[in-house]
Amino acid sequence: GQQLNQSPQSMFIQEGEDVSMNCTSSSIFNTWLWYKQDPGEGPVLLIALYKAGELTSNGRLTAQFGITRKDSFLNISASIPSDVGIYFCAGRHTSYGKLTFGQGTILTVHP
Amino acid sequence: ETGVTQSPTHLIKTRGQQVTLRCSSQSGHNTVSWYQQALGQGPQFIFQYYREEENGRGNFPPRFSGLQFPNYSSELNVNALELDDSALYLCASSLGRGTPKTQYFGPGTRLLVL
Numbered sequence: 001g002q003q004l005n006q007s008p009q010s011m012f013i014q015e016g017e018d019v020s021m022n023c024t025s026s027s028i029f030n031t032w033l034w035y036k037q038d039p040g041e042g043p044v045l046l047i048a049l050y051k052a053g054e055l056t057s058n059g060r061l062t063a064q065f066g067i068t069r070k071d072s073f074l075n076i077s078a079s080i081p082s083d084v085g086i087y088f089c090a091g092r093h094t095s096y097g098k099l100t101f102g103q104g105t106i107l108t109v110h111p
Numbered sequence: 112e113t114g115v116t117q118s119p120t121h122l123i124k125t126r127g128q129q130v131t132l133r134c135s136s137q138s139g140h141n142t143v144s145w146y147q148q149a150l151g152q153g154p155q156f157i158f159q160y161y162r163e164e165e166n167g168r169g170n171f172p173p174r175f176s177g178l179q180f181p182n183y184s185s186e187l188n189v190n191a192l193e194l195d196d197s198a199l200y201l202c203a204s205s206l207g208r209g210t211p212k213t214q215y216f217g218p219g220t221r222l223l224v225l
Contacts, residue, residue: 088154102153103153
């Protein structure tokens, strides 16, 4: 099935470093979302973006909805060990709420 | 904790068998969506139920079927299991077909088909 192109696939960083990941699509989305998934859990919503060009923050996390509506990025500043997990982007372009997910970025933070 | 529960947590079946997975939505939520997450992949949309009716379906064959009950809990049924059906099955409940901010995922059921 269709999936978004999310990169990088994995990141190994030192505590305190900033992180950036992005997502691109061949189709337009009306909503971009970023989720974090921990082992044994379902995805948890971090940030939702509803308008092209929108820049939204949630604590140390910042995400942007690309102007073309075909891409989005997520930045994490000053990473900490509990940031470890898998981050997914997701797009939505239908009113009934079907989400199309990226393949995920595995983040490892070394203390 | 989201208030969305799924059962069982783990399940092992053999090829050709049938399986039923269950989801209890968060109190007050009337919409349930089901996703399949293969190992190392993002979740893939299977279908959504809104007020007991199917309200959208992804690219999955008819042997994947579902139900939503008057209390808005839901079941996912898979017939004639295949090896590729091995995955984590997630349900997500929301209020209406509505905004992602009201949608919460359960912890999933991990299905292994041998």
